[in-house]
Each structure stands twice: as C-alpha cells, then as structure tokens.
Amino acid sequence: MVGGMAPGHGHRHAPPGRAGPPVRPGIEAEQGRLLLVLIMTAGFMGIEVVGGILANSLALLADAGHMLTDVGALALSLWAIKLASRPASAGKTYGYVRLEILAALVNGAALLGMSGFIAWEAWRRILQPVAVDGPLLVGVALGGLVVNLVAAKLLHSHAAGSLNVRGAYLHILGDLMGSVGALAAGAIVWASGWTPADAVVSVLIAVLILLSAARLVREAVGVLMEAAPGHVDVSQLLEDLRDVPELHHVHDLHVWTLTSGFVALSAHGVIDDPYHQRQVLDEVRQRIRRYGIEHVTFQLEPRDLVQVRRAGKEKW
DSSP, X not given: OOOOOOSOOOSOOOSTTOOOOOOXXXXXXXXXXXXXXXXXXXXXXXXXXXXXXXXXXXXXXXXXXXXXXXXXHHHHHHHHHHHHTSOOOSSOTTTTTTHXXXXXXXXXXXXXXXXXXXXXXXXXXXXXXXXXXXXXXXXXXXXXXXXXXXXXXXXXXXXXXXXXXXXXXXXXXXXXXHHHHHHHHHHHHXXXXXXXXXXXXXXXHHHHHXXXXXXXXXXHHHHHTTOOOTTOOHHHHHHHHHTSTXXXXXXXXXXXXXXXXXXXXXXXXXXXXXXXXXXXXXXXXXXXXXXXXXXXXXXEEEHHHHHHHHHHHHHO
C-alpha cells in the first residue's frame, strides 16, 4: 500500500463521497447570545444618539457610532455562523466555514475605520471646543456601561473559541471602553467645566479600538493566507516527525487553520518497508496530536518508488 491517512479526525463525518464542514462545539449557544447582544446593542444605540445630540457630546456620539458598527458586526457574525453551518457540496468540499473568518476581517476593518473617524472628529473639537452637558452625558454613559458589561459577559466565554465571535466581542469591549471614557469625560465636564475633556477621552477610546482591531485583522489575514497557527511550532513538529522510527525524509509539510478551532496538516513521508505503514501512521498521529492537530492527511511512499520517480525527472 503506497500511502494512507492517519486516523483520528476531529470533525463530523458526512455521507460517503461528501465531506461535511467541521462543527465547533457550542455554536448554537453562540448564535443565541449574539442575537441577544444584537437586540440590546441596537436598543441602546438609539438612546445614545438622542443623548449625544442633547448633551452635545462627541464621546457619546462616537460611542453611538461605534455601536452602529457593533450592530452591523453582530448581524454579520450571525449571518456568517448561519451560512457556515450549511453542508458541503461537490464544488465547496469544506462548505462555508471560512465565512466566519471573512466576517472577522470585515469587522476588524470596520473598527479601524471607526477609530480613525473618532480621532479626526476629536481633533476638530480640541481645536474648537463646544459646550457639553455634563450631567446628561454621565447619565447616558452610565446606562451604556451597564448594557455593555452585560453584553461582554454574554460573549466572553465564546470569544476564545471563534475568531468571528471574538470580532463581535472586541466591538463590545470597544463600546465598554467608550462608556467608561464617556463617563469619565462627563464627570470632568460636570465638575470642572473643562469641555475639551470630552474630545480627549474620545481620542483615547479611538487608540484602544485601533489596537484591538489591528490584532483581529492580523489574525484573520493569517488564517486566509493559510499561515501556520501561532500555537504550532512547525520546525519542532517537523523534527518530531523525522524522529519516528522507520520514517524517512518527511517533506511537503503544511499546517494551516481552516476556521476557528480547526487546524489541519498534510505531509509526505518515505518508508523502506510498506509492512511498517500502520505502525508509522499510528506514531505520526500520536506526535501530531500533541500540537492540538486532529485533521491529518499523511501520505507514505516506499523509497524505491520515490527513487524511480526522481530518476524519471532527471532523465527528462
């Protein structure tokens, strides 16, 4: 037998002839919590718009604008999860699971744009200060803080397992920071009458949003470029595989993330005696699992076949 696939795949199996997409545990709970957070965010966004206009507060309007991107981000995340759960087809053998990564990338880009807009508007207000209603700003910001704390609590436990949910979670954290900043700005304006505090706080909020967005975009791009996940040391993994008894010349090693929580590996290896194939594959699987990789395709080739193939290439 020329090659084989290491057993132990960590994904759902579809009917014969069609591979199903990987299903992350708890995806139904993610959908329910995202929907609840979406309703909460959309409801309070309207309150912040009205409060920001009445208080003439950029911090509140900036936070309301960020909440608007949150509504879009949460809706996009829900849509991506729904489509990602669709079955695979002959043309899309992995299904639509990468839509969650695309949603994370779009959310990150939206956050970058929003942080730039807030910083620009804040700079204008620093140059030309305007009157701000401190007490109203404090009251609305306090309500926003409560809403965002509840929303962050709902999404926190799911953020680590899904880049898509993490994008939505970072939007909520940005809002949470915005509420804290608006509350601080309102307190300063209320106590001292120094209205530029509203714009200064908005700049700080924009910087924090920018840092979170940059990291999210970087991770999403890494997945789309099929880069090796950060927790896998590919050089060490290759060394471990080369130490497997009876296995020689491991090559064409690729490690990538298909979607959140789904890391795949493919590689070729050379053996002298096909009789040892099962033993070699079992050992390969055990070593690869130490790196948290369950979806493995490992092709074994007899040394004599490899030599014949190389000789043919040299002849031509």
